[in-house]
Amino acid sequence: MSHEKYLKPSVIRSIKRLDLRAQFIIKGFMHGLHASPLHGFSVEFSEHRKYTQGDDPNDIDWLVYAKTEKYYVKKYESETNLFGYLVIDTSQSMGYTYRQEMTKFEYSICVAAALAYLMVHQQDPVGLVTFDKRIVNSIKPKASRKQLGEILSVLSNLTPTGETDISASVAQLAAMLRHQSLVMIFSDLLEDIENVLWNLHRLRHAGHDVILFHVLDEAETNFPFHGQMNFVDPESNEDITANADEIRVDYIKSLNDFRSRIKNDCAKSRIDYVQLDTSIQFDKALIEYLSRRSGRR
Numbered sequence: 001m002s003h004e005k006y007l008k009p010s011v012i013r014s015i016k017r018l019d020l021r022a023q024f025i026i027k028g029f030m031h032g033l034h035a036s037p038l039h040g041f042s043v044e045f046s047e048h049r050k051y052t053q054g055d056d057p058n059d060i061d062w063l064v065y066a067k068t069e070k071y072y073v074k075k076y077e078s079e080t081n082l083f084g085y086l087v088i089d090t091s092q093s094m095g096y097t098y099r100q101e102m103t104k105f106e107y108s109i110c111v112a113a114a115l116a117y118l119m120v121h122q123q124d125p126v127g128l129v130t131f132d133k134r135i136v137n138s139i140k141p142k143a144s145r146k147q148l149g150e151i152l153s154v155l156s157n158l159t160p161t162g163e164t165d166i167s168a169s170v171a172q173l174a175a176m177l178r179h180q181s182l183v184m185i186f187s188d189l190l191e192d193i194e195n196v197l198w199n200l201h202r203l204r205h206a207g208h209d210v211i212l213f214h215v216l217d218e219a220e221t222n223f224p225f226h227g228q229m230n231f232v233d234p235e236s237n238e239d240i241t242a243n244a245d246e247i248r249v250d251y252i253k254s255l256n257d258f259r260s261r262i263k264n265d266c267a268k269s270r271i272d273y274v275q276l277d278t279s280i281q282f283d284k285a286l287i288e289y290l291s292r293r294s295g296r297r
Contacts, residue, residue: 049073049123083141083179084119084126086112086151089187091132091164093234098219100278105160108186108215109152110282115184116148128154129176131169132162138176163235167195174203186213188220189262190235197265204269211272214262218279221255223248 051060051071059073094105102110119126125141128151137154139147166187173183183203189196204210219225225244232239259275266273274289276282 082124083177083181084115084124085129085141085173085177085181085183086116086126087129087131087170087173087183087185088112088155089132089164089166089185090130090136090158090160091190091235092161093164093188093190094215095160096220096234097217097278098224100218102278103160104188104215104217104278105158107276107278107282108213109155111213111215111276111286112155112184112186113148113152114283114286116151119143120145120148126151129173130155130158131164131166131172133165133168135169135172135176141181164191166191167199170196170199170203174199174206174208177206177208180207180209182209182211184211184213186215188216189214193258193262197262200266200271201269204271210269211274212262212266213274213276214259215276215278218277221277222279223251 049072051073055073061072064070064072088105088108090105094108095103097103100107116126120143123143125143126147127141128137128139129135130137137158139151139154164187166189170185177183185200200210200212223244225248227244228241229244230239230241263273272289272293276285
């Protein structure tokens, strides 16, 4: 699969529409991300950057303008201290789709691409980490515009395969981080959730801002099956035969309980928990999340 799938004109237009429709939300969202991990720290002058539309005119350095006749604003240390990491589960279960155009993995790539676009637009460094049972790929955060293409190029050449160990991978990532960072994790969370949550709490308590995107296929959330079915675990290949109509109620209840458990536990450490399913247009899902987050700031 070519990375052009994620950069094709329709996707780019969706990302740009997202940006245009939500500038006020994104501005507040990114400002909150800068302020949150740095709360209580002194803000120190770092460097100048060119004035761009949307900057506060009060930040213009008029002494620099007097010398150059060009508008520059003062850039502060808090503006340079946000490092973003897109952390994507590449285990075999992420390659599943029942009847949607995109698998969970491909859907995650589209949401991640939109977030990478927004971060680069804000001149914030963003990088990539992929994992299955351990971290497989790592791209250091950069704020350059070509970074998005490099990230998508790596992702488009990956095939979800093998088992996953989210807990160990998050612990490995925590040991790698050298700056207070925004960690955006994409996974279907098909693992013992207790260990996952424990390591996410450790990551958050180390001062990192964490967003957990729980990506499921629409069939996993709606269970549109009928009659006698053979269900196969995509990672362990274990299978079970059951009457879908008889187990639907119990399945939906178990899923809702599972999601509620994660949501409540994440809330204790101010980890954002975002439920996604592949039937929802990715830019619509993202704008709804950004709106909710911005409203809490």
